[in-house]
Amino acid sequence: MPDFVRTVPPGDDRERLTCPDCGFVAYENPKVVVGSVVSEGGHILLCRRAIEPRRGFWTLPAGYMELAETVEEGARREAWEEARARIALEGVLAVYSIARIGQVQVIFRAGFETPGFEAGPESLEVRLFAWEEIPWGEIAFPSVHWALRHWRETADRPLGLPAMNPPEDPRGTSPMPRQARF
């Protein structure tokens, strides 16, 4: 595959990655991540990542939305793929933008539809954590912190307006936590 170059395609108004051989324009659109804070009895489901980036760190069941699905279907699919959990979505907990890497994250608040979970192929381990047990030093991404914090703030209330990026990082540009950059 040849190296793509940055040019302004005819009719467009900004530079795009273009294949110099065949003219294919690789429009780089933001990608949608769908995921959930799944809880039961105040305990939260976290997955220890079996894949890079951030292998070995804990994350929410979440991943890239696929083409022909809804955000709800995507969030349920990811919970199944990563945690073998059948979940029931309650509503949107947060909508985060990670401008640094072109991501929009739609995070649901959810419970279990049927009991049980286990590690899927992309997880080393899946566990329910009490709030005090959460391994804050081994969380994979800043947005997992944000979602857990917002979940905690609103856990005993009906869902309302979803959280957006926190004031300290309105554009999602903060780097990965220092101790575990890859």
Next chain:
Amino acid sequence: MPDFVRTVPPGDDRERLTCPDCGFVAYENPKVVVGSVVSEGGHILLCRRAIEPRRGFWTLPAGYMELAETVEEGARREAWEEARARIALEGVLAVYSIARIGQVQVIFRAGFETPGFEAGPESLEVRLFAWEEIPWGEIAFPSVHWALRHWRETADRPLGLPAMNPPEDPRGTSPMPRQARF
């Protein structure tokens, strides 16, 4: 540009569009549309489209999110591009999935940050409509109907949990309104 073919790339688990000449894999991800229901004194800002699809029909100021921006920045940019309006976002009004065409729409409730608007290059005309004046027979997309309806239901209340797809179209698969299919 050669015709792309559908094959399963190495290491992937489903078919993707691939260039047979250079091997480029065009991952087809859902695209994010960001937009707003902008109102003032109970009147709603609508734009008459100058471009296909649905040229001549009325829509919300909305469009595809660009790579390095947040959803908020995208919604404000689109209001400027299509309606030359500087808007102030209040919060997320709705999150819609249009699975049929691989779209996620994040729609805000908004007001004017500074007065004034006019047609941008992608609009034939921009107008504020009282609810009773909205040209329902000339609305561009089903999701514009959904957003206007949800705006109306919640217009006099603080924003709460955002609307998702309506029960009659949970996956966003309904075709365009009959009288104006293109």
